[in-house]
Amino acid sequence: MKIGVCGTGRMGSAIAQRLMAIGHEVGVWNRNQAKTKSLTKAGARAFPTPAALVEGCDAVFVMLLNDAASEAVYRGPDGILAGKLSGKLVIDMSTVRPDTMQAIGASVGRHGATFVESPVGGSVGPAIEGKLFALVGGEKGDVARAMPVLEQLCRRIEHVGALGAGATVKLAINLPLLVYWQALGESLTICKSLNLPPDRLIDILSDTAGTPTAMKGRGAVIAKVLAGEPLGPTAFGLSAAKKDLATAVQCARTLHAELPVATSALACFEEAEAAGLGDADATAISSHWPQRQTVSKS
Structure with a gap:
């Protein structure tokens, strides 16, 4: 099957790798063409525009950073909606506002294509292994x-409702995890005076009822950073995490609801991004907060 991937950041690239590994003929497009080079070297075909990508493929996965990028890539002069869409399948995996998914889906449908939203849980590793959690x-x-x-x-696919429902549940899933990474940083802050070895402290905190499953994969990495080692590769970027929190807060406002904890966490992520951690893994905020507290007192 000819499948396009529109947006080849970390997750888009991982999805393209997975599709090629299982035998699909893969086309790719990204605003920054440099981000498609590793994929084209592996056998993917680069397309010059989103419109050309959808025309040259049977189905297209869309994985874009935010609502503004989605509007530009769909509605721009050479965007997805400018292509011949009749009969095509468009699956959008971006994490954006529910109303954005609804509006884009309606536009794609008017052009004769099938549109499904499917934001996913999971990072680069699960994407390459075909073990994402789809919220459709x-x-x-x-x-x-x-x-x-x-x-x-x-690995799991949940059809949670009409267009917009997938985006809503994805934001709901990300919210408590991102709040946890900030809360972990605060836990580490109040334990700092004990001078426990970082790996031991993380091990203690991990063996409790309040610890998310994600700590199984990220706890050891956080401990190494606390011990002074480099941050290592990024699975889910801090700037992307900040965007998801901001989107959740915006979504809540449209529902006339308040998210005080998420709003506070968002301010902490914004501060970490301003400190230069935007491209680091989102878990960097857990080690940033104790260090930030030390700097604040000096």
Whole structure:
């Protein structure tokens, strides 16, 4: 099957790698063409525009950073909606506002294509292994059409409702985890005077009821950073995490709801980003906060 990947950042690239590994003919597009080079060297075909990508493929996965990028890539002069969409399948895995998914999906549908939203849980590793968690929104028949290829990328697929529902649940899933990384940094701050070895302290904190599953993979990395070692590769960038928190807060406002804890965490992520940690893994905020407290007192 000819499958396009529109947006080849960390996650988009990982999805493209997975699709190639299982035998699909993969096309790619990214605003910064340099980010497609490793994929084209591995056998993917680069397309000059999003419109050309959808025209040259049977199905297209879209993985974009935020709402502004989505609007530009879909509605721009050479965007997805400028291509010949009739009969195509568009699966959008971006994490954006629910109303953005609804508006884009309606536009794609008017052009004769099938549109399904499928924001995913999981980072680069699970994407390459085909072990993502898909949170799907769309009409039942459209979702059924998308299922065969989604099953090749995901360990679990949940159809949670109409367009916009997938985006809503994805924001709900990310919110407590991102708040946890900040809360962990605060836990480490009040333990700092004990001078416990970082690996031991992380091990203690990890063996408790309040620890998320993500600590199994990231706890050892955080301990190493606390011990002075480099941050290492990024699985889920801090700037992307900040964007997700901001989007959740914006979504809540449209529902006339308040998210005081998420709003406070968002301010901490914004501060960490301003300190130069935007490209680091989101878990960097856990080690940043104790260090930041030390600097503040000096």
